[in-house]
């Protein structure tokens with residue numbers, strides 16, 4: 014339970030830096046060689062696999078004050094059980110492959126002290142996740158539905174590549190920063206930076222290479238009270254931005270499906286569900302403006318049905 018060990022692990026992950034995809038490849042080589050059945054859970058192309066590995070390390074890097082984010086790790090465990098078909102017994106082989114990949118990358122730098130830190134931190138987080146998994150209803154592993162995770166491996170190509178995604182996000186954030194209710198969340202934020210980060214994130218979710226280096230959505234938004242109604246209002250703005258770029262209805266629907274795949278990690282019913290990562294952070298709650306009218310689709314889109 015030492016904070017020092019959590020810091021050791023966080024700095025080790027920082028130091029891996031741009032070598033992360035190489036470590037990821039080693040991790041999967043060991044994991045899937047020893048446990049071929051896990052390729053059903055860790056499915057997808059190399060880019061998708063690297064993204065999953067990156068997400069795992071991003072979460073482990075965040076546990077400096079694990080006690081404060083316990084609820085969020087619990088929810089992460091629930092998502093693993095319910096949506097990704099992960100079982101408690103999958104953690105041991107995952108840890109073994111991770112340790113082997115780290116050893117391969119760090120060589121003599123993987124000292125006994127550092128190994129012990131990884132061992133402890135992985136187990137701390139895994140134990141919380143496993144406790145949540147044991148209480149959830151599992152996804153049906155026989156159902157080979159890629160939509161369980163929300164990702165869509167071929168969509169980026171169909172959209173026309175990263176430049177198109179960036180243009181859509183510029184439109185999206187232009188509109189959202191001006192939106193009377195949702196705009197409140199973004200006061201003081203840098204629009205161009207957000208459009209870039211959102212693009213890097215979505216490029217990976219749409220089947221491209223993962224260059225996103227931020228936290229996963231569930232972590233980014235854990236102190237924000239984001240309601241179902243706000244997610245629906247945001248969805249209209251997103252739909253409009255995609256349509257205005259001239260993409261087909263079919264692509265709009267596929268993109269929206271990917272986007273919705275992240276909602277369950279974000280949505281909250283009340284301020285009490287906000288999780289504060291550190292001292293001095295406060296819940297972000299946007300009060301609905303009086304006389305608020307939610308965003309609407311342009312008539313051509315609304316009449317399509």
Ligand code: HEM
Nearest residue numbers: 054065068069072092097099103104107138139162229231
């Ligand atoms: C301490 C251990 C682990 C941590 C911290 C961790 C963390 C994460 C995080 C943060 C995500 C991003 C999605 C989300 O927030 O819901 C994720 C996704 C995922 N994880 Fe884990 N994970 C761990 C162990 C495992 C294990 C043991 C498995 C299976 C053997 C697994 C399989 C997956 C899969 C399949 C996804 C799917 C999402 C996608 O398609 O990107 N994870 N994990």
Ligand code: HEM
Nearest residue numbers: 198199210211214227228230233239243244247272275276
């Ligand atoms: C109504 C719903 C949402 C609101 C109000 C919202 C709000 C925000 C805010 C305020 C930030 C800036 C955080 C900061 O700089 O501290 C942010 C960042 C971000 N959001 Fe959301 N968000 C919503 C939904 C989503 C969804 C559904 C996704 C995933 C598809 C998402 C993905 C991201 C990403 C990737 C970032 C960038 C994080 C980074 O800085 O690395 N958001 N969001």
